[in-house]
Amino acid sequence: MKRKEFILNACTVAAATLFPFNNLFAKKNSNENALWYELLEYARWCPSPHNVQPWKVKIISKTAAHLYYDPARVPVVVDTQSAFTIMGMGMFLECLRIAALAKGYELDVIQQQEPRLDCSGTQPRLFAAMSLLPTDKKATMAPQLIKDRRTSRAQYDGRLIPAAAIGRFKAIASTFGYNFVHTADQGLINYIIDLNSQTELERSDDKPTMDEMKKWIRTSDKEAAEKKDGLWYRCLATKAKVLHNFIYHHERFRHTWKQKIVKSMLNKGMKGTANMAWMTGAFNKRADWLQAGAMLQQLWLQMTKENIYMHPLGTVITTVGAKEKFMKKTGYDNDDEKLWFQVRLGYSEEPQRSYRLSVEDIVI
Numbered sequence: 001m002k003r004k005e006f007i008l009n010a011c012t013v014a015a016a017t018l019f020p021f022n023n024l025f026a027k028k029n030s031n032e033n034a035l036w037y038e039l040l041e042y043a044r045w046c047p048s049p050h051n052v053q054p055w056k057v058k059i060i061s062k063t064a065a066h067l068y069y070d071p072a073r074v075p076v077v078v079d080t081q082s083a084f085t086i087m088g089m090g091m092f093l094e095c096l097r098i099a100a101l102a103k104g105y106e107l108d109v110i111q112q113q114e115p116r117l118d119c120s121g122t123q124p125r126l127f128a129a130m131s132l133l134p135t136d137k138k139a140t141m142a143p144q145l146i147k148d149r150r151t152s153r154a155q156y157d158g159r160l161i162p163a164a165a166i167g168r169f170k171a172i173a174s175t176f177g178y179n180f181v182h183t184a185d186q187g188l189i190n191y192i193i194d195l196n197s198q199t200e201l202e203r204s205d206d207k208p209t210m211d212e213m214k215k216w217i218r219t220s221d222k223e224a225a226e227k228k229d230g231l232w233y234r235c236l237a238t239k240a241k242v243l244h245n246f247i248y249h250h251e252r253f254r255h256t257w258k259q260k261i262v263k264s265m266l267n268k269g270m271k272g273t274a275n276m277a278w279m280t281g282a283f284n285k286r287a288d289w290l291q292a293g294a295m296l297q298q299l300w301l302q303m304t305k306e307n308i309y310m311h312p313l314g315t316v317i318t319t320v321g322a323k324e325k326f327m328k329k330t331g332y333d334n335d336d337e338k339l340w341f342q343v344r345l346g347y348s349e350e351p352q353r354s355y356r357l358s359v360e361d362i363v364i
C-alpha cells in the first residue's frame with residue numbers, strides 16, 4: 001500500500017471509531033426503527049392543549065421505546081396541576097395503541113411514578129416505558145381517523161346530533177368509567193356560550209396567563225409553518241390582526257364598549273351550536289388523567305367517524321367562579337362527580353388543519 005493511501009485509510013478508521021456514527025444515524029428511519037416511525041406518523045396528529053405537543057420518544061429497539069415529555073412545552077400557568085398535559089400524554093399513548101393494534105401489536109406501558117410533571121429543568125423527562133407485544137386482537141378503531149380528526153372552532157350549522165350517536169358516545173365514556181352528559185337545551189347552550197366568552201375576556205386580564213399564551217399564539221402564516229405548533233389564527237377561526245392586537249395590545253380592549261364588541265364577536269363565532277356536552281368522573285391524580293385522555297381520544301375519533309366536530313371549551317371548567325356558576329345552573333351542587341371537560345359539538349365546514357412537529361422532531 002502506498003504511504004498516501006495508508007494514511008488516508010488510517011484516518012478513515014480513526015474517524016469511524018472516534019465519531020459516534022451510531023448516534024448520528026440513530027434518528028434515521030432504519031429498519032430497526034421503521035415500526036415506531038410508522039406508529040409515530042399517526043400519533044403525531046394527537047391533539048394537545050394549545051397544540052403544545054409535549055411528547056418526545058427515544059427508540060430503544062424494534063419493540064421498545066421510551067416516552068418523554070419536554071418541560072419547555074408544558075403550559076404551567078393554565079395547567080397548574082399538569083392534569084390536562086398528562087391527559088394529552090394519555091391521548092398520545094392511546095393514538096400509539098390504536099396504530100399498533102392495526103399492525104398486530106398490543107402497546108404495553110409502564111408509567112413513571114411521577115404524580116405531576118416536573119418542569120424545573122430543560123431536558124426531556126421520562127414519562128413511560130413502552131413495549132410492543134404481538135397480538136391477535138382485532139383493531140376496533142381505524143388509525144386513519146387519528147389523521148382525519150380536527151378541532152372545529154367555526155360556526156356550526158344548527159343540526160341536532162342523532163340520539164343513536166349520543167348513545168355511542170355515552171357508551172365509550174362509560175367503558176372508561178366516565179359520564180358523557182349531552183344537552184340540546186338551547187337556553188342552557190346560549191348561557192354556557194355567554195359564560196365562556198365572558199370568562200375568556202376576564203382571563204385575558206390576567207398577565208401570567210397572557211404571557212404564557214404569547215408563547216403559543218401564531219399570528220402569522222410564516223411563524224405557524226416554521227414552528228409547527230401552537231394556536232394558529234386560522235385554526236382559531238379569527239383574523240391575524242385581531243388576535244395579534246388582543247394578545248399584544250390588550251390594554252386597547254379594556255373599555256366597556258370594546259369588551260361588549262369582543263364578547264358579541266366571540267358569541268357570534270359559536271352561532272349554530274345545537275349540542276353541548278360535558279364529562280364527569282375521576283379526575284384527581286395521574287392515573288385518572290391518563291384514563292380520561294384515553295377516553296377522550298377514543299370519543300373524539302368516534303365523533304370523527306360520524307362526521308361530527310368537537311370544540312373543547314376549557315375556560316369555564318378551569319376558572320373557579322365560572323365553574324361554580326355553571327354547576328349552579330346545571331344543578332350539580334357539589335364537585336363529587338368531578339366535572340372536568342366541556343365541549344360544543346356538531347356539524348361545520350371543514351376547519352383548517354393545524355400544524356404538527358414531524359416524527360424526526362419527536363424522536364430524540
Ligand SMILES: Cc1cc2nc3c(=O)[nH]c(=O)nc-3n(C[C@H](O)[C@H](O)[C@H](O)COP(=O)(O)O)c2cc1C
Binds near residue numbers: 045088311315
Ligand atoms: C385536553 C385538551 C384541552 C383542550 N382545550 C381547548 C380549549 O379550551 N379551547 C380550545 O379552543 N381548544 C382546546 N383544545 C384543542 C387543541 O387546542 C387542539 O387539539 C390543538 O390546537 C390541535 O388542533 P387540532 O385538534 O385541530 O388538531 C384542547 C385539546 C385538548 C387535547
